[in-house]
Amino acid sequence: MMDSVLIANIISFLALFFTFYASSRKEKKKVLFYQTIYMIMMLSTNIILKAHVAIITNLVAITRNIIVIKDINFKNSRYVFASIVVVFGLIFNNRGIVGFLPIIANLCQTLVIANPKSKDIHIHAALSVSYSVWSIHGLLIQNYVSFATDFINALINIKYLITNKNEWKEKMA
Helix, strand or coil: HHHHHHHHHHHHHHHHHHHHHHHHHHHHHHHHHHHHHHHHHHHHHHHHCCCCCHHHHHHHHHHHHHHHHHHCCCCCCHHHHHHHHHHHHHHCCCCCCHHHHHHHHHHHHHHHCCCCCCHHHHHHHHHHHHHHHHHHHHHHCCCHHHHHHHHHHHHHHHHHHHHCCHHHHHHHH
C-alpha cells in the first residue's frame, strides 16, 4: 500500500507541471489540451490508488476535453457528459462521501467546458471551484502532491480571475 501511495505521488508531482501550465494559459483550447495531459497522468494515479469514481470522472473529462478541443459539438453534450459522470460515479463509488467529490468537481467543469458559448474566463472560474474540490479529494485519498497541486491551481485560477476582472465583467455582461 505504501509503495502505491509513493508511486501515485511521484506521478502527481510530474503531472503538476502540465496543470500549472494549463492554468496559466488564456486560450480555451490550450487550457484544455494541457489539462488533458494532466488528467491522463492523474487517471493513472487514481488507478493505482483504486479511487474508482475519480477514474470514471477522469475518463469522462478526458473524452469531453478531446471533443471540445476538436470542435466536435453535439446537442446537449454537457448534459450527456454530466449525466454519465453522475450515473457511473454513483455506481462505482467505493469511498462513500469522499467518492462524491470527483463527481462534484467534474460536474463543475463539464457544465462550463462543454458549453460552446463558454469563454476562457468562465473556464478559469470553473477550474477555481473544481481544483478546490479535487484538492480536498487528494488529501482524503492520501495523494498529498495532488492535494497541494490542486490547491495551488485553485489559487492560480482565482488570481487569473482577479487579474482579469475587467475582462471578466465584460464577458459576463
